[in-house]
Amino acid sequence: MCDHQSLNNYPLIEVPTLVTNEKIEDCISLKNEQKLIFETKAIGQPDNQELTLKPFFNIHHERYTIYWNIMNKKQYQQFGEEEKRRRAREQNIIVDEITPNEQQPEVDHNMKVKNSYSGYSNAVHSGWRDARNEGYFSYEMKVDPYKDMYLFVTYNKSDYTIEMDGIKMKREFTISIDGQHIATEHFNHKDTAELYSKSYRIPRDIVKDKQNVVVKFQANKDKVAGGVYRLRILNESSLS
Structure with missing residues (x-):
């Protein structure tokens, strides 16, 4: 380098x-x-x-x-108070979270992979992970069986087709939790590099009587799953 x-x-x-x-x-x-x-x-x-x-x-x-x-000092004090309120709210909403491409969080969440890649994007200043050509990656994440749970996934608008070994791979993949299908995603067009998040409601029967579930991103044949730039389990549909 x-x-x-x-x-x-x-x-x-x-x-x-x-x-x-x-x-x-x-x-x-x-x-x-x-x-x-x-x-x-x-x-x-x-x-x-x-x-x-x-x-x-x-x-x-x-x-x-x-x-x-x-x-000025007054503005900074107000900013600090607003930031404290925001962080306190997030702490109450976030049940679990993972930052891909960081070794310890991925180890702590018992990551499993096949044909998976990770890296760091300078364009959005964030780590990411994907899986390619029938590959996958999965994490074990905490849930609260007594509340509504949401999978909150952060993606990058600029992620689109990649070429690998002469094959052009589009981003088409499935998301499952404990083996149950949650969503199918297709990234159909390339946009400016910018992070955005999408919320998926987790059916109550999946988390019933459980403290942890396995969240899996599975790529289709000659396709890419992700990239995923951040992954959270929430007890509300969003952080805002």
């Missing part, structure tokens, strides 16, 4: 928010005039970070950001 591609398969950095009641230019000082390196006051949130600013042409083999969110 070329040096300039060495970071391509790693998630993006968590970019701090610049929080100050002062003018932003009053929070930046010159540290190296020859190299044009600047440093901020400890206004990077969270954790009161001091941030280094330097010319883009001088950045090599490291993560960076060009654009920043800037807020």
Whole structure:
């Protein structure tokens, strides 16, 4: 792999928010005039970070950001409170979740595979997993037998036909839970790279008296299942 591609398969950095009641230019000082390196006051949130600013042409083999969110302290406090409420709601709704292409979550969920591939998409900054030519991948996931359950799957609008060993494979696959058919999917056209999620209601009889179920994505012959970019079990039909 070329040096300039060495970071391509790693998630993006968590970019701090610049929080100050002062003018932003009053929070930046010159540290190296020859190299044009600047440093901020400890206004990077969270954790009161001091941030280094330097010319883009001088950045090599490291993560960076060009654009920043800037807020005053009141705005940041309101943002933090809204974020806490959102996360609390998600914690109440999400029964279980998996991030494909991450080893530990997949091991923890007893993943089984055949003709399955995974990777990281720089376009949407997310890992993914698919299966090809009658292949499959499955996970063991928690459910709550006393509530309505929904399978909440995140896909990528740009996923379409791929070519493998001279065969053009469209994305056509089935989704099953504990061997019972839940849905058949066809990705019929290519769109701009963007993640979107789809909710599938799980019949009550599938989860009755159970704590766990096996969710399976099965590719048809010469077809592709997925990619799946995130997988959740919810006790409501969506996160919103």
